[in-house]
Amino acid sequence: MPSNFDLRLQHLEDNIKQDQALLKDYEDSLRYEDEPRRKAKYRREIDQLRESANRYQKEYDELRMQITGESNVQMQNVAIELQQMNTRLDRLYAGQKAIFENINHLRQGLLARYNAGEQNIILAITEQLNQAQMVMISTVLDAIETDQVTEQEMQLILQGIQQNITKLQQNGTALSASQAALAEVINAPGLDFKHRLKVGIPLIPFILDYEGELELGTGINLKGAWQALVLRFRGE
Known part of the structure; x- marks a missing residue:
């Protein structure tokens, strides 16, 4: 034994x-x-x-x-x-x-690109992003800040973000507090257009996830426009 x-x-x-x-x-x-x-x-x-x-x-x-x-x-x-x-x-x-x-x-x-009042909101967003997503966002923001993105491309991206957020809200999808706060900023008419776009960029990975789940079907192909920018500025 x-x-x-x-x-x-x-x-x-x-x-x-x-x-x-x-x-x-x-x-x-x-x-x-x-x-x-x-x-x-x-x-x-x-x-x-x-x-x-x-x-x-x-x-x-x-x-x-x-x-x-x-x-x-x-x-x-x-x-x-x-x-x-x-x-x-x-x-x-x-x-x-x-x-x-x-x-x-x-x-x-990423946080350094935003003013002090927005940094806590952006921080909450970035804590839900993976490394590859943050690299993509930084790449596109670099291009926007150095005027490598045309006015037409920027308008297309911003409108795509706005349309998708509106569709999400109409579908009853609850945004997180930080996502909702950024949505208010990008829809504020008194703010500089480029700044509203920069604030909206970190929302794109979440919008694309929702788009896949809900088939938002908005008039603007945000996924295609976003991928085209990322590929172009990553040299692919």
Whole structure:
């Protein structure tokens, strides 16, 4: 009959193997996931695996103290698996930190384009954008600010944003507080046209998501106009 020591060791090894498999799944999910909220969920799950790894290490250390001679093969295997798990967690944390720092740099660059009264609203919007979306927005804003976008193109984009927002509201789609606040700005007739456009640009990824779900069917092809600008100024 297995001893209490053997049972604890086997249970520890089984748990580590299960968490190793979960960690692999989360690594793969983070690699291919773009949606910020789902990415945040995976990061929370990985944080829990780090806590589990710390408990496993404590359990292993307690078992190790019960051995008077050399470790048996199973103890050595558990030590290797623990080391592998901690190494993968460290590597994953380092990679996520680099990604976070890059995204934060992009976000700060976007915020700097807006006045102090708009920055909190834009911040709430950018926290829901992934890295690729922020790069696209920055690329188009650069082109607008350096007068590389024609008046006709800017009019088309702004009208497309306005029409889609109107359609969303008519369909009863509830905008977030930050989205609704930006919608008010871009529809304010007294503001500079180019400024209203710049404020509306961060809304485009959300509008295109809604457009796919609701088939808004407005008169202006906002998706086509947006993609044409992005491709042109990214040199593709």
